[in-house]
Amino acid sequence: MTTAVRAKGAPRTGVDWFLLVMRVGLIAFIVIGLLGFVAQQIDPTNAWATWRHGDEGAARLSWAQFQGLVVTGLSQGAMYGLIALGYSMVYGVLGFINFAHGEVFMIAAFTGFIMSTKFDQAGWWDSGAFIPAMLFTIVVATIVATIVAVVMERVAYRPLRGSPRLIPLITSIGVSFFLQNAVILLFGPGAKGYAPFPDWLDKDRINIWQIGESDTGVPEYLLSVENKKLLVIVVAAISMAGLWYFVERTKTGKAMRAVAEDKEIASLMGIDVDRTIVTTFAVGGAMAGIAGILWGILFKSVIATTGFLPGIKAFTAAVVGGVGNLGGAMAGGVSLGGAEALAPLMVLDPWGIEGPSQLRDAVVFTLLILVLLVKPTGLFGERLSSEDRA
Amino acid sequence: MSDTTDKGTPILEFRNINTHYGAVHILKDVNLAIYPGEMVSLLGGNASGKSTTLKTLLGMVTPTTGEVVLDGEVVNDKPTSYRVERGITMVPENRRLFKRLSVLENLQLGAYLRNDKAGIAEDLERIYTMFPRVKERANQKSGTLSGGEQQMVAMGRALMSRPRVLLMDEPSMGLAPMLVQTNFELIQQIHQEGIAIFMVEQNANMALSIADRGWVLQTGKVVLDDTAENLLANPELRKSYLGEA
Amino acid sequence: MSIWGAVTKTLGGAKVKKLFMILGMFLSFTLVAAACGSTIEDAADTATDAASDAADAAEEVVEDAMExxxxxxxxxxxxxxxxxxxxxxxxxxxxxEHLGDGSLGTVVVEAGAEVQIRSLNAISGDVAFLGVPNQRGVEQAVVDYGPIKGFNVTSGQGLDDLCSADGGQAAAQQIVADEQIVGVIGTSCSGAATAAAPLISAAGMVMISGSNTSPALTSDQQGNAGPDYHVGYYRTAHNDLFQGAAMAEFVFTSLGLTTAAAIHDGDPYTEGLANAFANAFEELGGTVTTVTGVAKEDTDMVPVLTEIAAGSPEALFFPIFQPAGDFVADQAPSVPGLENTTLLAADGLLNDGFMGLAQSEGMHFSGPDTRFGTNTNESTGVSAEEFLATYEANNGEAPAAPFWGHSYDAAAMLLDAIDAASWVDGDGNLNIDRQGVRDHLNGIQGYSGLIGTINCDDFGDCGSQKITVILHNDSGDIPGSLENVVFEYAPQ
Structure with a gap:
């Protein structure tokens, strides 16, 4: 972007006013909503709550419920973050948004489904062999996702290298449809359920320090996390740390960043640019692959359109974090997942909006707009001079 | 100054090179030779084909006809990395550092094709001694450096590949006049370490004052090929490049 | 300088501003659309009301003419x-000798040609389990019925309503463009019907659905037309006001629970049923803690479930579809406050796909009474048992959803209506009076079909309205669960 600023003393245009009102309005809406939430937690029948919700006032969230929201937001966000990394890396290196990236994620989730059913048939899934079977499933799904991403680059994008960025962008939309329909053709349009996971993973929780009991006699804990969500968060964190190490500390990672910045000079350093681009797709694909399996663990079902919405949200996360910036992609994913889980009840509900959870997608895109309004380059994006990005 | 009578085999050679961008004929029957340890200069105005010459030497542009010869081997179809591995590198115009990478990372990337850890560490020390300022800023993002500092990093980065020939594209471009002088001193310093320098410059006076030989390129053709002294004395050249009436 | 000034200053560049303006407009549109979705619908309703008023007026004229x-x-x-x-x-x-006065025109089927009706059902996507048996029911009815006055009938290539308003509209446009078509059996989904019904109605055709259940498509059962009612629309499926009432009565009376919540997914079917349940439950004296919605594509249901858990309901009714229903059933027990809540669903999830999942065990399902037994369709003479035998023989599987019988009866009724409203003219062509077809359907009383006795009211509700609630104990024995009726409901 240019650094042009409205000249001092120049009259505000209608657009300026509109943007100002948008910014003030959005932030005020959020702040008032949050204050309303705090108020109704203290007193569900305070004046604001009865005004917005009617005489019986608002509903109060228990500590366990609030925790549940945070954990679900984090695990969802971790997945968005993992997918967002792929968008961000490819954008960094090739300067276009690979819209087919969500399908890589979906294919990994499908691979997980196939593997889980096969293992289940072989009797491994619900026996002591579950853990090796699960690890093997993760590895295979990651490899499949990596291969899909690499083949996609080879077949669809490499021949377009050097053409205007719009061309690969549109191609990626085509690739996305192709992959979706290929999966429908192979497996049918219906949802596919994973073989049931053992209870210790799917149902059990880690509970720390009982602090009381709910009205219905269910114990409440200071900290209570479902094992599967904990697993998702931990695996995502490890993968992200691994990726960070790879990009920041290894020679290939440096080469990748060099290619992202200046392909000609990178090749002058002796870096094989094509190979580095393939590596980028492969690493992004692997991250999406891990995310796909985590999706399977969380939701136990997959459908040909599974990649669409998480893909769009991950892309949003990448933009919110500052596209091309890996830390930003992770942070963007987690904040998006968190906002999506928390905002309906912490911002929209205090305003008395009916069915706030239906507006989750609106929350995501409002957050995107808010971030762009306040910091156009994204949370962690660097200001790029016009010579960097023509 | 190197001996002009016995120079051995050239490291890098152009034999009747013709280059096209689409239908546009850029280089026309160009013949060049760079010998070990010498300092040569390619002069020419805008759009005379200087940059194309460099890109063709490095393999970023493939010639339509003719041969690019490296140590006696025709390398027309060899990638840039092959040539870099064999001792050719370039300090690009406007330095073109990786601005979002640290200074140290920029230098490390210069040694991307090398695997001798000890040698790399040694060269890094050498560059730090040569440019103490660079050492101070090793962990800073290179985009935050001043123009002069960036020039040092760019040269350091090129030296990290242990080149035998260093191509320099417009080294004085975009530098303050005071820095231009320092810069040419640096180039001489590098040259004294036995590295051949092939310098593309618009600043003919400065370039010829330190070079052994020079070519003058005009619309893709070599129009003059002589020693630096002779070229400096050439009235036609003085008229067109040195701004003398 | 104010903070806001500073913030404004950090933005710059004409391009960026333009982008923001577009984004801003997009945002405001999203918010407006989200917040005022109902308002927009209301506006549309008003328009359709006006249209149906006009149609009613036309009908009166017709009646006068008949006199x-x-x-x-x-x-x-x-x-x-x-x-x-x-x-x-x-x-x-x-x-x-035929019904009708020609006011909607006639369809002339030339000698040797076929009478054209169509099946419009959800035959692809998540809801195909519902639409495919419907379509097969129609096809089988056409075969069993045989020719009308010597003219063969065809239901043509089965059309797809995609279970969405868009799909319903697109298919309806395709149908009304073909003037040979007399009527349509469909749609599968109420959402598709709201878009298709006005087009079919305006074209003078009729539409009989075997599985639409939204009250908005017919009437509130108090003599007021629903906002999406159009003349020429009929259904053999029940009106969800009855299903909602049945579920409410079951929860309040049989289970003895006094607090309940409901989830819909914004689809007219689910929203209508969730609200019908909530209203009936409150009428019975229960407390409805929350009626809220999810998005159809949602997978993480913890936020919406937490919203519900905040009201601590004893029962949670979610008359939605797969896959959203899978996630609600799976995640609800893990949300603090819903551990012991009774989960209930409706006929949208009453299918093999959902009931085969472990998380569906222990749930109650409301749905049409599908114990058709030896009920026989009076027009074709085929009984439900015979139908099922043929169905399995033809398709190698039992129907995955219960509305095949409704669709079969709907098709038989349409064919009867065509028979009653047609005559063969001197050239040997079959003439079908479109108004006559409607007249016949309007007058159906005491028709015996696979689903039981069928009576059509003034707003196209023809279903038997018998609802049952089943308890599903074993995901491995779905037929057993379907037989496990714990509550029966029939309107007085």
């Missing part, structure tokens, strides 16, 4: 005396 029939006949006699044309007289005699 005048005798006078017309007398006039005809007089004309006959003037220039006696025997053929005309014959034609008039033939025409006198």
């Amino acid at each position: 005048d029939d005798e006078e017309d006949a007398m006039e005809d006699d007089a004309m006959e005396e003037d220039d006696a044309m025997e053929e005309d007289a014959m034609e008039d005699d033939a025409m006198a």
